[in-house]
Amino acid sequence: MQGHLSAIADAVEGLCDSDLTGLSDDELTDTMRRLEKTLRRASVVGHNLIVETVERSLPGKLGHKSLNKLLIGVLRISAADASVRVTAAKALGTWHALSGQSIPADLPETAAAQRDGDIGADHARAIREAIRKIPHAVSSSDVTAAEQILAELARSATPEDVEKAGHTLLAHLNPDGNLTDERDRKRLRGIRLGRQVQNLMTPISGHLDPETRALLDPILAKWARPGMNNPDDPESPTGAAEHPGVDRDQLAAAAGRDTRTAPQRNHDAFKEALRALLASGILGSHRGLPVTAIITMTLDRLEHATGVATTASGGTLPIRDALTMAQRSHPVLVLFDHNGRPLHLGRSKRLATADQRLALIAADGGCTRPGCDAPATMTAVHHIHDWSKGGATDIDALTLGCDGCHALIHDGPGGWHTRTAPEGTEYAGHTEWIPPPHIDPDRKPRVNHRHHPKVILERARRKANAHKYADTMSRREQPQRPTGSDGADEIP
Known part of the structure; x- marks a missing residue:
């Protein structure tokens, strides 16, 4: 193993120092293809290393909670990258039974294509996603045939082509869409919150199971009604449309001024419902503090009313929005001076355990x-x-x-x-x-x-x-x- 690694290091060193200007156009593209094939095959070695690490129970021996944590610590890779590698190794790696006998890969044709260097990680990911979406009611022989078809296609097509072919196969295997059962719904359920982008917006996607959708629909029907919870209209009623305290004439007038789209009304209703939920206190406490929004900002940003504040969950929001939230009773505002020293904890009682945690939230993040x-x-x-x-x-x-x-x-x-x-x-x-x-x-x-x-x-x-x-x-x-x-x- 050490000899192979030394040979790889020497070869890469030589390639890095090579002068590419002497290559013809055909030689240049051929070099790109050969290098790509070699890198694709090298990923198989990564799968085998992950398998060996798991079968030795190495994460536990070294004090890591999971294989992902070990990879992040040893290789200094991102959590997303570690997750991708572990998922790929589970489906494409060669695992072993307690007797030592090799177990066929979950996607054997895909694993073989990657070992040959004909497909890359994106090809394999597209195949895994297509197979994952096949309903449980489809026979195992049909699933095996689908994997073979996609793996063969991937040897000569792009990952995007494989993804499109996967959609076609799914439509063929379940043309009426009636094979999905409770196990599929449990497997596919989920809500994904993306990272905040530069404009501070957060993408959200996912799938709701039938019960969750049934619970959400009546909430949106009352809270996302035209004229309700409109942040652009100071006279818009807040809360649920059917609440006894809502003035019907005021709601009708607000609805006439409401120019929001249905998705925008859903968003505003969702925000107001979360605000009401936090203010209600029914969520109790979390790690010694009431479940609430905790906002931190520095004095210079407050003085200039510009920049962003941070939340205890790692998010950011504009200073003006933070000040608006701080006017309400449920968020906790932590204010720091120019030197990072707490000026205001938004609390009236003396320093105690909860306040220590508030200070640590603001200081450590x-x-x-x-x-x-x-x-x-x-x-x-x-x-x-x-x-x-x-x-x-x-x-x-x-x-x-x-x-x-x-x-x-x-x-x-x-x-x-x-x-x-x-x-x-x-x-x-x-x-x-x-x-x-x-x-x-x-x-x-x-x-x-x-x-x-x-x-x-x-x-x-x-x-x-x-x-x-x-x-x-x-x-x-x-x-x-x-x-x-x-x-x-x-x-x-």
Whole structure:
């Protein structure tokens, strides 16, 4: 194995240093094809490594909650990438029974095509998605035939072509759409919230099961009625249209002014329903705090009424929207001064456990383990120095950690440790996590900047300026080359 890896490294080194200008047009495209085929085949090795890692129970031995967490820690890849790799390995890898006998892959023809280098990860993903959507009522022989057809097509087509062919196959296998049963609905249900994009909007998609749809329809019928809950109309009634407190004439007048589309009315109704749910208090508490919106902002942004505020769940919203929310009773507003010191916690009682958590939410933003993007709503308060070993429950000795990362802190193999960065260091006062040897043999302390992107940008800017300054000084210190009488360089 080591010899093969060394050969790959040497080959890649040679390819990186190769001069491509001497290749003809045909040779250039042929090189692209050969390299792509090799990279596709290499992904099979990745599947086998994941299989071996699982069958050795290596994540548990090294203190990781899941295989995904191990891949993220060892390879420094994104959570999405780790999920994609694990999913692919489950369907395409060669697994083994307890006896050691190989188990055929879930998608054997697809696995063979990838091993041959004829298809890539996107082809395989398109095939998996098509097979996943086939109803359980379809016979196994038909499912096997469908996978064979798609895998063969993928050897000579694009992933988009495979996706379209998958839709055609689904229509052929279930032309009347009547083969879907309860198992399929349970498998397909879900609501996906995407990441906030640059305009602060969040994409949402998914599938509702029949019961959820039946529950949602009457809510939208009352809350999304024309004229109701219109944020652009200050005289628009709020809440449910059939509520006794709603003035019928006022509603009729608001409906006449309502120019929103049906999707926009659904959105506004959904927002108002969530606002009413949070204000009701029926959700109780979550990790020691009432279930509510927790908003943090800095003093300079408040003074200028520009920029964005952050929420405990990791989201962002414009300052004006944050101030509007703060006028209501249920959100908690945390205000920081220019130096990051809390000025206002939106609370009237003295500092207590709940208020300590509020301060940590505002200061840490989420789990402090490097690489973890769990927002504050998914974390617990953690003693930087273990309470059982004399750690104090003081605000400067506490930090936030999600349940999965908190479990990584132990004295056994693969255990992480935490400490507060000492004075005089770059991130003094921040929580440092010391990784186990299999993550970093040098065990260099790390700080999580996922929840503070401005810190990362500032650090990158300083490094870029330092490199630029060093390059400038290096050029100045280099001796000038002597030139001939005609200005040309002299040849020694």
